[in-house]
Amino acid sequence: MSADHSEIAVGPGGWIPVALSADLPETGVMRAVIDGTQPLDLVVWRSRSGQVSAFDNRCPHRGMRLSFGFVRGERLSCIYHGWQYGEDGACRHVPAHPDMTPPTSICANAYACRDHDGVVWISQDAENSGELPDFGGQGLRSLSVETGEAVLRKMLADTHLPVSVVSDIPTAEATIVTQNQTSLVLEAGSDAGNLRLMVHFQKITRDRTMLHVQTSPELPAALRISLSRWAERFRWSAENLGTMMNSWDATAQETHP
Ligand code: FES
Secondary structure, three states: OOOOOOOOOOOOOOOEEEEEHHHOOOOOEEEEEEOOOOOEEEEEEEOOOOOEEEEEOOOOOOOOOHHHOEEEOOEEEOOOOOOEEOOOOEEEEOOOOOOOOOOOOOEOOEEEEEEEOOEEEEEOOOOOOOOOOOOOOEEEEEEEEOOOHHHHHHHHOOOEEEOOOOOOOOEEEOEEEEEOOOEEEEEEEEOOEEEEEEEEEEEEEOOEEEEEEEEOOOOOHHHHHHHHHHHHHHHHHHHOHHHHOOOOOHHHHHHOO
16 A cells, blocks of 8 residues: 555554444445544455455445445445455456456455454554454444544543442442553453453544443343443543533433433
8 A cells, every 4th residue: 555544543463443343244344434644444344254354445446435335245246336346355246247357456455354352453454464452352332432532541541430230339430451552441340340341442533533342251231231321421421521521420420321
């Protein structure tokens, strides 16, 4: 690739989170945008057999967004004229010329794409074989938040998490136990032992961030529901930062469900 994406935040190994695995089922197609000196606009898709792939979101034929397309077996088909692309980006089929073997020059720009530990990751290095972070999490939800990543990290460092659905102390102060360029892990004591929340940051613009949130595995269903509601309240607070920045606590959570 010739474009300079040097400002894109990547984690160890050069990987960027773009979705929770559960949100990209077999034959699913989604768009993913990542901020940088020149933003990346990607199509991310999963084949019938479960393979994940990511390309520039632009059909090599006439430039249609490939995220409008659909999956046929192990290929992504453009919605405009139906050209089909394999997992490596190479064109495999042109419906107007069904007997033609497409030349190798017809190829969508492909990225490395991996489904690892409940998260779909992409790398600008198509040959990337670097290790991915291993958090052992279970997908909770992804949230689009109209707030920059730096503010979100600051707020997460000062938040309370729901830790019980039965006791008189339903929330506890959370501690950041580790973080890197793309991810952060919060921990708090809970009814179910140490509760961990993994938050993966997909920077969309300077003021807009996609959060991909995972929890410790095998949490009670009621606690996962409480954490999902916490995530909604956290978004509300982040997007109303002007009035909430100094009062982000459990009381604010209860006041603005
Ligand atoms: S624009 Fe995609 S097949 Fe024509």
